[in-house]
Amino acid sequence: MPRISVVIPHYNDPASLRLCLDALERQTVGRDAFEVIVGDNNSPCGLAAVEDAVAGRARIVTVMEKGAGPARNGAAAEARGDILAFTDSDCVVEPGWLAAGAAQIAPGTFLGGHMYVLQPAGRPNGVAALEMALSFDNEGYVRRTKFTVTANLFVMRADFERVGGFRTGVSEDLEWCHRAIARGLTIDYAADASVGHPPRPDWAALLVKSRRIQQELFLFNIERPKGRLRWLARSVLQPALIPSDAAKILRTPGTEGARGRAIAMLVALRFWRGGAGLLQLLGRNI
Numbered sequence: 001m002p003r004i005s006v007v008i009p010h011y012n013d014p015a016s017l018r019l020c021l022d023a024l025e026r027q028t029v030g031r032d033a034f035e036v037i038v039g040d041n042n043s044p045c046g047l048a049a050v051e052d053a054v055a056g057r058a059r060i061v062t063v064m065e066k067g068a069g070p071a072r073n074g075a076a077a078e079a080r081g082d083i084l085a086f087t088d089s090d091c092v093v094e095p096g097w098l099a100a101g102a103a104q105i106a107p108g109t110f111l112g113g114h115m116y117v118l119q120p121a122g123r124p125n126g127v128a129a130l131e132m133a134l135s136f137d138n139e140g141y142v143r144r145t146k147f148t149v150t151a152n153l154f155v156m157r158a159d160f161e162r163v164g165g166f167r168t169g170v171s172e173d174l175e176w177c178h179r180a181i182a183r184g185l186t187i188d189y190a191a192d193a194s195v196g197h198p199p200r201p202d203w204a205a206l207l208v209k210s211r212r213i214q215q216e217l218f219l220f221n222i223e224r225p226k227g228r229l230r231w232l233a234r235s236v237l238q239p240a241l242i243p244s245d246a247a248k249i250l251r252t253p254g255t256e257g258a259r260g261r262a263i264a265m266l267v268a269l270r271f272w273r274g275g276a277g278l279l280q281l282l283g284r285n286i
Helices: 014-024 047-054 068-076 097-104 126-134 138-145 157-163 172-182 203-222 227-236 238-251 259-281
Strands: 004-010 034-040 059-062 083-086 109-117 153-156 186-197
Touching (some): 004 014, 004 068, 004 097, 014 047, 059 068, 083 157, 097 109, 109 126, 109 138, 126 203, 126 238, 126 259, 138 186, 153 157, 172 186, 203 259, 227 238, 238 259
Parallel strands (some): 004 034, 034 059, 109 186
Antiparallel strands (some): 083 153
16 A cells, blocks of 8 residues: 555646646655556546556546635545645646655644745746745745645544545645644654645736635635634735835745846735735625
8 A cells, every 4th residue: 555645636637737746746755655646627628538648657537516625625535545645736846745744744733845936938928936935935835824725634534534635715735734733743844855836927927826815814814713804904905015015025046037027016015915815805706
């Protein structure tokens, strides 16, 4: 039996899934030490296209309920390993990812690993520069906010089954991690378990991502005590974060030539988040 089960949700992106599985084939642990399970969310490209991308390197579980959370849950339910290692189908894991996570994980603990934005081919545009500077501070998430993104999460299968699966609608990674801690688990950071995520290609794609996260975070927050008051403060304070974020953009290597556009997008995004948050409190759609 494999010691590790890699769980990958997938929806209609077989080209990225192929690259993700290519990276898993380069792991420093032996191939017999892990299995890969793809939870396909009934992709419109069809099962044949998914099977072609997988090329026998993973088991495919078709999950009809929409959402990355149900896709992860469906794949995890088929896992045979003692350790669950979650990543996303558009991610590229580093060769030492599984070895580092497996060495650090222990019963009663779950791990968030290092995340970074992949350097685009050629000169980055403003969106890529913005994400390279500001996206996926997973170490900060783990140490300050006590959660990890599900693109890089390790947990013992027995602990995952005790906590339960991911929810839909709310911010699934944040909600699951808070629930895990409430059930007695502790979170730790795995600095050597590294995963790259591609930047969004343009402003439209970035706004789609931002709208989804905004909606999920709002639903998560209003379930908590004084959540509406905290959401009001979060929304009002969005513009105040611009100077520190702009400084990060200016300091980030590889963003040269796109920093001005990135800062302009940052300003637009911060004001959008603030306004959208106020509309949500009024019960309006964003």
